[in-house]
Amino acid sequence: MTVPALSIKNLNKKYGNGFEALKGIDLDVEQGDFFALLGPNGAGKSTTIGIICSLVTKTEGQVEVFGYNIDTHFPEAKKHIGIVPQEFNFNQFEKSFDILVTQAGYYGLPRVVAEQRAEKYLRLLDLWDKRSQPSRMLSGGMKRRLMIARALVHEPKLLILDEPTAGVDIELRRSMWQFLRDINAQGTTIILTTHYLEEAESLCRNVAIIDQGRIVRNTSIKSLLKMLDREVFIFDTRNPITALPDLGGVTGHLLDDHTFEVEVEKNQSLNGVFAALSQQAIEIVSMRNKANRLEEMFVSLTNPAAGASPGARSGKPEGHP
Amino acid sequence: MSNREKWIAFVTILVREIRRFMRIWQQTLLPPAITITLYFVIFGTLIGPRIGTMEGFSYIEFVAPGLIMMAVITNAYGNVVSSFYGAKFGKSIEELLVSPVPNYIILIGFIMGGVARGLAVGLIVTLLSLFFTKLHVQHLLITVSVVFLTAVLFSLAGFVNAVFARSFDDISIIPTFVLTPLTYLGGVFYSITMLPTFWQGVSHANPILYMINAFRYGMLGISDINLAWAFTMIGGFIVVLFAFCLHLLENSKGLRN
Numbered sequence: 001m002t003v004p005a006l007s008i009k010n011l012n013k014k015y016g017n018g019f020e021a022l023k024g025i026d027l028d029v030e031q032g033d034f035f036a037l038l039g040p041n042g043a044g045k046s047t048t049i050g051i052i053c054s055l056v057t058k059t060e061g062q063v064e065v066f067g068y069n070i071d072t073h074f075p076e077a078k079k080h081i082g083i084v085p086q087e088f089n090f091n092q093f094e095k096s097f098d099i100l101v102t103q104a105g106y107y108g109l110p111r112v113v114a115e116q117r118a119e120k121y122l123r124l125l126d127l128w129d130k131r132s133q134p135s136r137m138l139s140g141g142m143k144r145r146l147m148i149a150r151a152l153v154h155e156p157k158l159l160i161l162d163e164p165t166a167g168v169d170i171e172l173r174r175s176m177w178q179f180l181r182d183i184n185a186q187g188t189t190i191i192l193t194t195h196y197l198e199e200a201e202s203l204c205r206n207v208a209i210i211d212q213g214r215i216v217r218n219t220s221i222k223s224l225l226k227m228l229d230r231e232v233f234i235f236d237t238r239n240p241i242t243a244l245p246d247l248g249g250v251t252g253h254l255l256d257d258h259t260f261e262v263e264v265e266k267n268q269s270l271n272g273v274f275a276a277l278s279q280q281a282i283e284i285v286s287m288r289n290k291a292n293r294l295e296e297m298f299v300s301l302t303n304p305a306a307g308a309s310p311g312a313r314s315g316k317p318e319g320h321p
Numbered sequence: 322m323s324n325r326e327k328w329i330a331f332v333t334i335l336v337r338e339i340r341r342f343m344r345i346w347q348q349t350l351l352p353p354a355i356t357i358t359l360y361f362v363i364f365g366t367l368i369g370p371r372i373g374t375m376e377g378f379s380y381i382e383f384v385a386p387g388l389i390m391m392a393v394i395t396n397a398y399g400n401v402v403s404s405f406y407g408a409k410f411g412k413s414i415e416e417l418l419v420s421p422v423p424n425y426i427i428l429i430g431f432i433m434g435g436v437a438r439g440l441a442v443g444l445i446v447t448l449l450s451l452f453f454t455k456l457h458v459q460h461l462l463i464t465v466s467v468v469f470l471t472a473v474l475f476s477l478a479g480f481v482n483a484v485f486a487r488s489f490d491d492i493s494i495i496p497t498f499v500l501t502p503l504t505y506l507g508g509v510f511y512s513i514t515m516l517p518t519f520w521q522g523v524s525h526a527n528p529i530l531y532m533i534n535a536f537r538y539g540m541l542g543i544s545d546i547n548l549a550w551a552f553t554m555i556g557g558f559i560v561v562l563f564a565f566c567l568h569l570l571e572n573s574k575g576l577r578n
Contacts, residue, residue: 050577053419057577075322075421083419089412093344098337105333106420108326150416 003067004028005158005189006052011061013047013213021047023213025061029191029206031157034184036200036221037193038298039210045193046086048210049162053083065158079107082151084161088143092136096127096146099135100153107154114153121149125179141172148176152183159183160191165199177203197298201225209298232290233262233270238283248276261290322421330422331430338434342400342441349400350442353392357446360388361453364510376512376543381454386537387509390471392446394504394529395496397439397472401431401479402492409483414576424570428480428563435476436469443468457540463548464539470555471532475500477562484569484576503529508537513545528554 006029013022022044029035039045050056052063054070063070068077090099097118104114122128125145130138135146144164151159161180165173173196180203184190194200200207201221209217217224240257250273252262262273277284322330342349365381375383408414417427450456458464478495486492507529513521524530531551538544544551570576 055415055418055577075423078419078421081419085412085415087412089415091408091411091413093341098340102333102337103416103420105336106330106417106422108322108329108421110329 002031003064005031005033005066006191007062007064007067008048008052009062011048011051011063012059013044013051013056014059021213022051022058022061025210025213025215027208027215027218029158029189031066031189032184032187033189033206034180034204035189035191036204036207037191037210038197038200038207039193043210044213045210046162049083049160049191049193052160053081054078079154080157082154082156082159084144084147084151084159084164086162086166088147090135090143090146090150093134095132096122096135096138096149097131099146100150103150104153109154117153117155118149121152125149141168144168144172145176148179156188158189158191162193163195164192165194165196173199230263230265233264234288234290235260235262235277235284236286238285241282245280245282246276248272322423326421327423327426330420331426331433334417334422334427334430335433335437338400338404338431339437341404342434342438349396349438350445353396353442354445354449357388357392358449360384361450365453376541378541378543379454382457382541383512383537384510385450385454385456386540387507387533389443389446389450390468390533390536391504391509393439393443393468393472394475394532395500396442397435398475398479398482398496398500400438401435401476402483402486402496404434405431405480405483406486406489406492409486409576410489418576425567428566428570431480432473432476435479436472439472439476440468443472457542459542460539462539464536467532467535467539467551467555470552470559471536474532474555474559474562477559477566480566481562481569484566503527504533506530507533508545509533528558531555 006027008025008027011022011025011027012020014020025044025048027048037045037048047056051058052065052070054074063077065077066080068074068080070077094102100118100121101111101114104117105111109117118131119128122131125148127138127142127145127149130142135143138146144167148161148164151161164180165176168176177199180190180192190203192200192204204221206220207217207224208215234255237258237260241254241260242257244252244254244260247262250262250264250268252260254260262270264270264273274284361381364384369380369384372380374380405414408417447456482492482495506524507527508524513524513530516524525546531546531554534544534546535548535551535555538548
C-alpha cells in the first residue's frame with residue numbers, strides 16, 4: 001500500500017484571540033488524486049493549506065506529506081509541495097524569468113537546471129514572451145499563471161492551489177483547467193480549493209467539505225452528487241404554452257410562455273414526464289439542470305436551513321470509495 | 322537539504338539581494354556617494370583647514386575613516402531592513418518560508434546581502450575620498466575585518482527592525498532616531514578625548530564608538546579605545562543578535578500566523 005500524498009491527523013488551530021479555526025481535522029489524499037477542498041469563507045481551508053506549507057503554525061495534530069512529517073522532516077516534506085496561494089506573493093519588481101530561477105534556487109537546483117525549468121514552465125503557461133517583463137506589468141491572468149509556473153519549477157509531487165482561478169476570465173479558466181488535468185494525468189497529486197463549484201465538479205475526483213473548522217463530508221464527487229434527493233430541470237418548448245402542462249405526477253412550475261421547470265425526486269424518472277408531454281403534443285427543444293448540482297449539495301451541507309436536502313448531511317466524514 | 326543544495330540556496334538569496342540594490346542604484350548607491358562627497362567638501366575642504374590637526378592628522382584625514390564607516394553602517398542596516406520588510410509587506414517572503422531552506426541560511430543570505438551593499442558603498446566612498454585626501458592603511462587586516470564585522474552587525478540590527486516593523490514608518494524610526502545620533506556621537510567628527518570626562522564615560526556606552534575607532538586605528542594607527550575590547554564588543558553583539566534573529570525566524574515572529 002502506498003503512503004498517501006497527504007495525511008492529516010487531528011489538526012487543530014487556535015489563534016491567539018481564542019478563535020478556533022480548525023477543530024480536529026482528519027484527511028487523507030491519495031497519490032495521483034485530484035482533490036477538492038471546499039467550504040464557505042472562514043471555514044478553515046486556507047488555514048489548513050497554510051499549516052501544510054508551514055505558513056501557519058498549528059496548535060495540535062500531525063501532517064505528513066508523502067510520509068514525511070512536516071515537523072520532523074520538514075525539508076523533505078517541503079520539497080514535495082508546490083503552493084499556489086490566493087494572493088499574488090511574488091516580488092512585483094522582478095522579471096518573471098528571475099522569479100522562477102530564484103524559486104528553483106531555494107530548492108537547491110543548480111543555475112543551469114533552474115534556467116531550463118524556468119523556460120519549460122514559462123512556455124507551458126504561455127508566459128515565455130513575457131519573461132523579461134517586471135511581473136507587475138503582467139495582467140491578472142498572467143500573474144495567476146506565473147504563480148502556477150513558480151509552484152511547479154521544482155517539480156513537486158503535490159500541487160496545492162488556493163482558489164487559482166479567482167478573477168480569471170472563462171477562456172483562461174478553461175485553459176488552466178486543461179493544464180491542471182494534464183499535469184495530474186502525468187502523476188502530480190493536486191489539491192484545489194475553489195469557490196467555483198463547477199470547477200470542482202469538472203476537475204476533481206474526491207472532495208472534502210470543511211465548515212467551521214470541521215470536515216462535514218469527505219467522499220468522491222460522484223458519491224456526493226448521488227446523495228442529492230432531487231434535481232430541477234428546465235424545459236424549453238417549441239410552441240408557447242399558457243399553463244403548466246400535466247407532468248405525469250411530477251411537480252413543476254411555469255416560468256414563462258416557453259419555459260417551465262420540473263422537480264424530479266430521487267425515486268422518480270423523467271420518462272413519465274416525457275410521456276405526459278408527448279400525449280399533450282408539447283414539443284421540447286432543450287432541457288438543462290437549473291443549478292449547479294454540487295452547489296446545491298454544498299449549501300445543504302454547510303447551511304442546512306437553506307439546503308434542499310437535510311438527509312444529505314452527516315456529521316462523520318466518509319472514507320474514499 | 323544537502324550541503325550543496327544549502328549553498329545553492331544561500332547564493333540564490335545573496336544574488337537576489339545584490340540584484341535588488343543594483344537595480345535601484347539611484348536609491349541605494351548614488352545618495353551615499355553624494356552625501357559623503359558633501360561631507361568631504363564642507364568638513365574637509367572648507368571647514369577642515371580652519372580646525373587644524375586632530376591627533377597629528379589633518380582634519381580631513383581624521384574624519385575620512387569615520388565617514389566611510391558611517392556609510393557602511395547606514396547602508397548595511399538600510400539594505401536588510403528595507404529588503405526584508407519589503408518582502409514581508411509584499412508577501413514574497415512566503416516564497417522562502419514554504420521552501421526547504423533552513424532558517425539560518427535565510428538569515429545569513431539576507432545578512433550577506435546587507436554586507437554586500439555596505440561594502441559596495443564603503444568602496445565607492447573610499448574611492449571618492451581619494452579625490453580629497455590621501456588615505457593611509459596602517460593595519461590592512463584590522464581595517465578589513467572591522468568594516469566586515471561592522472557591516473554584519475548592522476545588517477543583523479536591520480533584520481531585527483524589519484521583523485518587528487508593522488509599517489514603512491517603523492523602518493525609518495530606528496535609523497533616524499537611534500542610528501544617526503549614535504553614529505554622529507560615535508566619534509566620526511571628533512576624538513572623544515575632546516569631551517569632558519563625564520561625556521567621555523557616556524560615549525563608551527555607544528557601541529558605534531568602538532567600531533569607528535577600531536577602523537580608524539586600522540587606517541591611521543590611532544584610537545580612543547582599546548582595540549581588543551572593540552573586537553570583543555563587536556563579536557559579542559554579533560553572536561547575541563544572530564541568536565536573537567534566528568529565534569525570531571524560528572518562532573515566526575510576525576512572519577507566520
